[in-house]
Every structure is written in structure tokens, then in C-alpha cells.
Amino acid sequence: MDGRTNGFVVALVLAFQAVLGTVVAAQNPAAPVSSHWTPERLADGQPNITGMWNNSNAMFTPLELPEGLAGQEFSADELQVRAEARANGRKSASEWRGHENSRGVGGYGTYWFDWYWETPVDIGQASIIVEPAAGRVPARTANARESVAMNLAELHDAAENMESGDRCISRGVLGMMMPTEYNNGTLILQSPGYVVIHSEMIHNARIIPIDSPHADRKVRQWEGDPRGRWEGNTLIVESTNFRAVKNMRGPSAGTRSRQSEAQRTVERFTLVGPDTLRYSVAMDDEETYSEPWTAAFPFNRDDDYLQFEYACHEGNYSVPNALGGARMEAATRR
Numbered sequence: 038m039d040g041r042t043n044g045f046v047v048a049l050v051l052a053f054q055a056v057l058g059t060v061v062a063a064q065n066p067a068a069p070v071s072s073h074w075t076p077e078r079l080a081d082g083q084p085n086i087t088g089m090w091n092n093s094n095a096m097f098t099p100l101e102l103p104e105g106l107a108g109q110e111f112s113a114d115e116l117q118v119r120a121e122a123r124a125n126g127r128k129s130a131s132e133w134r135g136h137e138n139s140r141g142v143g144g145y146g147t148y149w150f151d152w153y154w155e156t157p158v159d160i161g162q163a164s165i166i167v168e169p170a171a172g173r174v175p176a177r178t179a180n181a182r183e184s185v186a187m188n189l190a191e192l193h194d195a196a197e198n199m200e201s202g203d204r205c206i207s208r209g210v211l212g213m214m215m216p217t218e219y220n221n222g223t224l225i226l227q228s229p230g231y232v233v234i235h236s237e238m239i240h241n242a243r244i245i246p247i248d249s250p251h252a253d254r255k256v257r258q259w260e261g262d263p264r265g266r267w268e269g270n271t272l273i274v275e276s277t278n279f280r281a282v283k284n285m286r287g288p289s290a291g292t293r294s295r296q297s298e299a300q301r302t303v304e305r306f307t308l309v310g311p312d313t314l315r316y317s318v319a320m321d322d323e324e325t326y327s328e329p330w331t332a333a334f335p336f337n338r339d340d341d342y343l344q345f346e347y348a349c350h351e352g353n354y355s356v357p358n359a360l361g362g363a364r365m366e367a368a369t370r371r
Contacts, residue, residue, distance in 0.1 A: 082267075090337065093155055094335065117158070145219075150219050165334055166332055167332065174330055201286070211318070231244060251278060270307055272305070274305075302320055314335065316334060
């Protein structure tokens, strides 16, 4: 969504602008990218990636390749046709066709969703998953499958069993960075020795030290312990020390997964032009997935996007209503 703002983000921007330092060289964001293009740099030498970035274009590309399409190449025209078909399919599925054809009460009006407003475009790839070559998230381990199934069976027995994002705690690294239905704006701020990535969802801010050692392995956090380093125009963020979470969002909104202490992610933010940031995240969690996998997609600079306050706890009726409904269901079975 766009046209939104809040005092928190404004204050956050002003605070970091105070320590941002002088930009060494000016860069016209509208200038065409040439083979000799180099990004402007901040006073401490970091390439300047500060600003608002949006990955909503990537939501027209499916997370995974359909079965049987591994290794198949698609032309730009074919990818565009697929993106348009995906957008039209979502709009068609959202149309009201009477109670007898309804899939449920739904969640939001269509005007909430980015795919309803934006023109579908392809991003030059057939799926968000780029590794393994099959373009699909690898199978979960037997332990992970059993754990997720058990948790779903006991989902509303206690608040602790519900997904961490529904509880307004954390959507995890994937939930913060992967394209989703709405709130795809991501604010990046820089100060000497740090990069801050502020996600509109649950107003999460990851503060990433640059060229700094990881915290002690005993320190476990919901989004891990991120540490960054620059290699040319690429910011590499390695996160370890994840807290074990039995119910956390997976690589898409419809995927329930978990997070283990073995999880390690490596994210790459590559500035390929004044308005394009190429992003990838490599997931390695041998306790949850049968093999590592990587997702990739672009962020586009979006100076018109203003983040809204995500008042999650204040408006969270889902948890008490779900738990209350489960208690009533249990009472009627007695």
C-alpha cells in the first residue's frame, strides 16, 4: 500500500540522518545506468543504499516453479504473460460469487492488496526460488514435518502455539524480506558502522553491525544475530544465533514452518543501479530442510512510498478470538 506515514518512521529517519554523514558524490537517481556506473558512497565508505525500497513487483512471480518445469527457459514475453495471468487469477479469485461459492469469510478488502492496484511485471525469472535448480523449496526433514503437524494439531490450545507473526512478535527474516500481499515497503538507513532495515510488517527494525563479530552463541534472538560486511557494491548479511520457534512463517504467507537453532541465513543486497537493489537470501537449516535453498528478487527504489504505523498488538483480535473460539468449541463437545 502507499500514501501512508507515521511519526515513528519519521523520527527514525531524522535520528539516523543526524549521523548519516556527508555523501561523497552526488548521484542523479533518474540517470541511466552505464557500464561505468558506480554508486555514491557515504563518508565512512559504505555504498549509499539509504532510502525506501519496494519488492512488490516480485509478487507477480510465483514462489516455486510448477512441478515438471525445472530447467525450462522462458522468454521475456512468456514471463510477462505468466505475471499477468497470476495477477488476473488473484483478482478473479477475489470476486464475490455468492455464499455457496465462497471459500470463507476472507481477510481484507481487495483494496488492501498491492496486486490489486499495481501493473503486473515480470522480474526476469520464473520463480522466486532460484536454488535448487528445480525452483522449489526442498522437502522438510521428517522431524520438522512431525513438529509442524503436531503444532497445527494443538494450534489453539495456547497462545504460544500460534504463529509468531499472528502474535505480533516476529515474522522472522523471511517474513520481513519476502514479497507479500501488502506492506512491501522496506526502509534502509545507514550510519557509520551500521545498517538498519525497517520492515513495515510489525514495524520490525533489524540493526546490523558492519565488520563486527557475532554475539556469544548462547544469545538467541527471534531474527538471529545479523552481522554485515561489504564486498564491492554488495552488502552481505550473515545471521546466526536464531532462537528456536515452533511456529513461524515460512517463505510465503501460506507456508507454516518453524525455526531451529541450527538456522543460518546469508542475505545479499547488491546495488546494480541507482534505482535497483538485487536481493537474495540463502537459507541453511539442516534440522528443518533437507537441503539449503535460495530465493532472489529485486527491490526497486520507491521514494513515493510512506510506511504506515503497523499497530499490531493494538489491533490484534486474532489471538483472543481464535483462542476463545477454540474454548467454546471444546465446551460444546463435552
